Amino acid sequence: MGPLIPNEIITGDWNFVIAILIGIAFGFLLEASGFSSSRNLAGVFYGYNFVVLRVFFTAVIVAMVGLLYFDYFGWLDLSKIFILPTYLSPMILGSVIMGIGFVMGGFCPGTSFTAIAIGKMDALFFAIGLFIGIFIFGESFPLFKDYYYSGSMGNVTLTDVTGIAAPWFAFGFTVIALAAFWVSAEIEKKVRKNTKEYKF
Amino acid sequence: MHVHERNPKRTLITILLFALVIVFGWITMKKPRFKYALTPQQTVDMVIGHKGCFHPYELAKVLNDKSGEVVLIDIRNNFDFARGHIPGSINITAVKLLEKDNIKQMDQWKKSGVKVVFYHDDQLQANGAWMLFRQIGYENTFVLLGGYNYYASHKDNLQKTEKTCLKGIAKYDFAEVAKKSGTVANETSTKTTKKVKVRRKKKEKAASGGC
Amino acid sequence: MNKHKINEKPHYLNPYFGGVLLGLLVVVTFYITGRGLGASGSVKSTVVTTVNAIAPQHAENNPYFSKYIPKDKSPMNNWLVYESFGILIGGLLSGVIYGRIKKFRIEHGKHTTSSKRLIFAVLGGALFGFGSQFGRGCTSGAALVGSASFSFGGVIVMLGIFGTGYAVAYFFRKLWI
Amino acid sequence: MNKNYIFLTVLMLLLALGTFFVPKKQLVSHEVKPEKLLLDITQPSRYVTTDQVAKMIIEHDPTLELIDVRPADEYDKFSLPDAVNVPLKDILTPEGQDNLGIEDMNAVFFSNDDIMSDQAWVISTRLGYKNIYVMKGGLNCWIETIINPVEPPETAPKTAFETYQFRKAAGMYFTGGNSIKTDTGVKKAKIKVRRKKKEKAASGGC
Numbered sequence: 195m196g197p198l199i200p201n202e203i204i205t206g207d208w209n210f211v212i213a214i215l216i217g218i219a220f221g222f223l224l225e226a227s228g229f230s231s232s233r234n235l236a237g238v239f240y241g242y243n244f245v246v247l248r249v250f251f252t253a254v255i256v257a258m259v260g261l262l263y264f265d266y267f268g269w270l271d272l273s274k275i276f277i278l279p280t281y282l283s284p285m286i287l288g289s290v291i292m293g294i295g296f297v298m299g300g301f302c303p304g305t306s307f308t309a310i311a312i313g314k315m316d317a318l319f320f321a322i323g324l325f326i327g328i329f330i331f332g333e334s335f336p337l338f339k340d341y342y343y344s345g346s347m348g349n350v351t352l353t354d355v356t357g358i359a360a361p362w363f364a365f366g367f368t369v370i371a372l373a374a375f376w377v378s379a380e381i382e383k384k385v386r387k388n389t390k391e392y393k394f
Numbered sequence: 395m396h397v398h399e400r401n402p403k404r405t406l407i408t409i410l411l412f413a414l415v416i417v418f419g420w421i422t423m424k425k426p427r428f429k430y431a432l433t434p435q436q437t438v439d440m441v442i443g444h445k446g447c448f449h450p451y452e453l454a455k456v457l458n459d460k461s462g463e464v465v466l467i468d469i470r471n472n473f474d475f476a477r478g479h480i481p482g483s484i485n486i487t488a489v490k491l492l493e494k495d496n497i498k499q500m501d502q503w504k505k506s507g508v509k510v511v512f513y514h515d516d517q518l519q520a521n522g523a524w525m526l527f528r529q530i531g532y533e534n535t536f537v538l539l540g541g542y543n544y545y546a547s548h549k550d551n552l553q554k555t556e557k558t559c560l561k562g563i564a565k566y567d568f569a570e571v572a573k574k575s576g577t578v579a580n581e582t583s584t585k586t587t588k589k590v591k592v593r594r595k596k597k598e599k600a601a602s603g604g605c
Numbered sequence: 606m607n608k609h610k611i612n613e614k615p616h617y618l619n620p621y622f623g624g625v626l627l628g629l630l631v632v633v634t635f636y637i638t639g640r641g642l643g644a645s646g647s648v649k650s651t652v653v654t655t656v657n658a659i660a661p662q663h664a665e666n667n668p669y670f671s672k673y674i675p676k677d678k679s680p681m682n683n684w685l686v687y688e689s690f691g692i693l694i695g696g697l698l699s700g701v702i703y704g705r706i707k708k709f710r711i712e713h714g715k716h717t718t719s720s721k722r723l724i725f726a727v728l729g730g731a732l733f734g735f736g737s738q739f740g741r742g743c744t745s746g747a748a749l750v751g752s753a754s755f756s757f758g759g760v761i762v763m764l765g766i767f768g769t770g771y772a773v774a775y776f777f778r779k780l781w782i
Numbered sequence: 783m784n785k786n787y788i789f790l791t792v793l794m795l796l797l798a799l800g801t802f803f804v805p806k807k808q809l810v811s812h813e814v815k816p817e818k819l820l821l822d823i824t825q826p827s828r829y830v831t832t833d834q835v836a837k838m839i840i841e842h843d844p845t846l847e848l849i850d851v852r853p854a855d856e857y858d859k860f861s862l863p864d865a866v867n868v869p870l871k872d873i874l875t876p877e878g879q880d881n882l883g884i885e886d887m888n889a890v891f892f893s894n895d896d897i898m899s900d901q902a903w904v905i906s907t908r909l910g911y912k913n914i915y916v917m918k919g920g921l922n923c924w925i926e927t928i929i930n931p932v933e934p935p936e937t938a939p940k941t942a943f944e945t946y947q948f949r950k951a952a953g954m955y956f957t958g959g960n961s962i963k964t965d966t967g968v969k970k971a972k973i974k975v976r977r978k979k980k981e982k983a984a985s986g987g988c
Contacts, residue, residue: 197639204637210687216634217691218698220642220745223630225699227623232712232726236781239774245620250749252624254763255794256412257631257753262801264632267419276640278741278751280758285747288739289765291732296770297777299729302744303737304644306730307689308696315711316726323730324645328652330731331738335669342739351755360755361801367752368798372791375621409625409790413797428816434874434905441901442871488824492817518896522823525904530816566925568860621790 200274221308230309232300232316239297241385244378251371258364280355282345299323428492431531446528448511448536450544454552457481464509469523470542480513480545488514488523500527504534513538513545616703631753640684641750645743647689648734649673653680669738714781725780740765814910822907829918830890832927833945836952839863847889849881851902862892862924863956870898873905882911892917892924929953 198204204212227249228234237243264270296302301309301320309317335342347355352363432440440446456464457480466483468475475485486496503510510532514520517539524537538545545552617623634642653673657664657680664670674680700706713722737743740762742751748766751759814822822828838846839862848865850857857867868878870893882889891899891914899916906914919927926932931949934942 197635198637200639209638209684212637213684213687214691214694216630216637216642217688217693218695219630219691220627220688221692221695221697222699223618223623223627223695224692225696225705226618226703227620227627228617230696230700230705233714233781239770240778240782242782245617248620249624249627250744252621253627253631253749254753255798256625256628257750258755259794259797259801260412260628260632261635261754263416263419264636266801266803269419270632270636274639275635275754277754278641278747278756278758280756280761281739281741282758282761284739285741285758285761286765288736288741289748289762290769291736292740292743292762293736293766293769294773295729295732295734295736296744296766297729297773298725298780299733300726300781301729302644302733303648304642304692304743304745307644307692308699311693311696312700312706313709315709316713316722319723319726320730320733321648323727323732324648324734324737325652325655325730326727327731327734327736328645328649328738329656331735332652332656332667332669335667339668347757350757352757352760353755355757361798363755364801365798368794372794375787376791406786406790409793412625412629413793416797416800426815430813430816430908434909437905437908438871438874441898441905489820492820518900521897521900522904523820525901526816526820526823529908566922568921568925571925571929 197270197274220304221311224305225308225312229305230312230314230317232309232314235302235305236297236300241381244382247378248375251367251374255364255368255371258367262360262364277349277351279349280345280347281343282347284342284345295327427497428530430529432529437525437529440528441525446524446536448509448538450538450540450548450552453480453511453538453545457552462508464511465503466511466513466538468542469512469514469520474515478542478546480542483513491523491527500532504532508534509536510534511536511538513541515543516541627749628753631750634750635754638684641746641754642688643685643742643746643750644689644692645734645737645746646685647683649738650680650683650686714779716779716782722780725777814908819904819908823904828903828914828916829896830915831918832924833948833952835862835890835892835917835924836928836949836956840952840955845886845888847881847884847887849889849891849902851891851893851898856894860921862921865892868902870902873902882906882909882914887913889914890917891915893920895920895922929957 199206199209199212224230228245229249234243234245238246261270261272261275265272292302299306299320301317303321303324306317306320306324310321351360352358353360456466466480468479468483468485469488469491470479470485471487472485479485490496500510510527512520512524512527512535514523517537518541520537520541524535527535540548618626631642634640650673653664653670656667656670657674664674675682697706711719711722713719733743737747740747741758742748742762744766747759748763752763753759835846835848839848848862850861850865850867851870851873852867853869853871854867857865857869861867866881868881872878889911891902893899893902896916896918899920903914903916917924928949931946931953934946
């Protein structure tokens, strides 16, 4: 049955309406979970607020498990969904740069949009920074064009790379995430004892 | 446990809903009606071993004694069936073979060990249906060699199976025929085969490089 | 907990509740569109549009920007741009419901100043934007949706972002605590 | 409150455990459902005539991929030009599978007649390959129509004669008759011209 648009159950004309609706839901959830505050986001790295870890990993495991069930029930054809292509070394470099950017800026692109919506100037500056960063990347692209395309592995899944079936990953991630939730709750308690003053 | 907690039951409700969706999906899930009983490799072995062929001389026996151990199924359309068919055969058009009632009937025959023989005008057209049924686990299915055409033209001497009903046999010595028609035929044919092998290797490389 | 007044502590969803909903949203997005969410793609479209508007010849010659200039329509006519527009509306909606919309303000840790916070926000944004092009997506597009769909690259990006975050967190602690 | 979280943790673990019962085959396999397979089987569109194949060979159609499913010794004796040998018993080997599912390629199976090639077709179709065809009549028909075409009787319709003309020309092309040196180019051109009309007549082949 699904995915609906690639299977032409819903026509492509609805594509942008759906995009806005999904965006609204996404933005709402991000904001309502507290992702519009850079201090909440950065808290995950300093142990005083693990909201990012909680929301993010719950979402990942629910989506992983959910996708497998949807496939099982015949609602969604997993072979037809878009799998992010893998370019090994550029991706590692990119994620390292993003990690530094995350700690410095306190936002990631999606959360900065929601923060702009509720009037945070720092988020606006972060978005301007994003713009500049991508502009610099585009302008200097010829310098590392070869590197950008290196390490291409195609649209591979974890199963393609390791040969281990997807449920093992879903279960493994779930166990790790649940363990992380319990541990992080304890850490948070201890850290918050030391920091008395904490305003959002 | 958490400072921002307002209504702890909400989480419970959400995850329960999620679980409910899954239970609901489980119940409403359509089980596939058919499953392949044979792996592709088993299927290959089956066709290579020439199993499941029903020879015209066997047909002669069936037509004489009517014990009901063999059922003939005409998978041609109604029109062709009406114009002529093997006596005692049942008409089920190929597209309707997997319909519920027919499958019920097939299951019954399978249980009671009745041989089911498919035929069409010739073996080729019944081949697909026969292979499909073998693959979904009906080991009691057979395909009539020569098909109806052979039956119609050899009604009286089915006992003596002629070679013409057998398929898969080269009627000619191809190389010989090709040679006769043109003097250089043999050379060219060997040449081309050699050429092909080289080309194939190149293609394989290209394919693996693309991935 | 309901005793808290809105001004004292902001009302947030229970993080697990939000997470489950977000996960379901990812599944639903896949179910409807066969693709995932994303955010950095829209900024890229904006960059391409801007460059294309100011110097079309330059954009055409640039091997990176030219990839994203469709022949017959504007680069802004893109799924992710619409989706990001939705994110803004959704954020606004949530802000209205939970009473978090106030006039423009800057949020920063108590050991740092506003201007410093803004400089670091721009720097961090630039790094994030730069890195997201190498990573083929940001935290939402690559890390969240990528790992949820079992993509190898998605998991790499997720581990990379959080791993690096923890590794360098010490050097920027003045910004946050 | 803590009790709730313990409960939720267990529930999520159970849900994750449940995914192990999800058949993981679906993530990789593209096998066609039996119902769909039957539908494909009843379609005659998989058959191509020897005339069509001959024409494609002569025109050096880059999308044509001939696959000989006969055993290797028969292939060594004789085969169609540029044909690849994938004996039916080896069709599932990696080497055999490499020949199928190549983008923009139309694979045509052929054997002595059409049974073996049809069997190969059924198996490949079940595995989800597309753009595969069966040469109707196989090599027997090839000999009868292309190499040694029978002249139609005087009363036959015009199209029959056109087909015959094409076949004779094609036969000469394939047997490498003396004409090759002198007027191959002309012959090819002729064939191309006739081709358009021929397609309608092709159904009357074998």
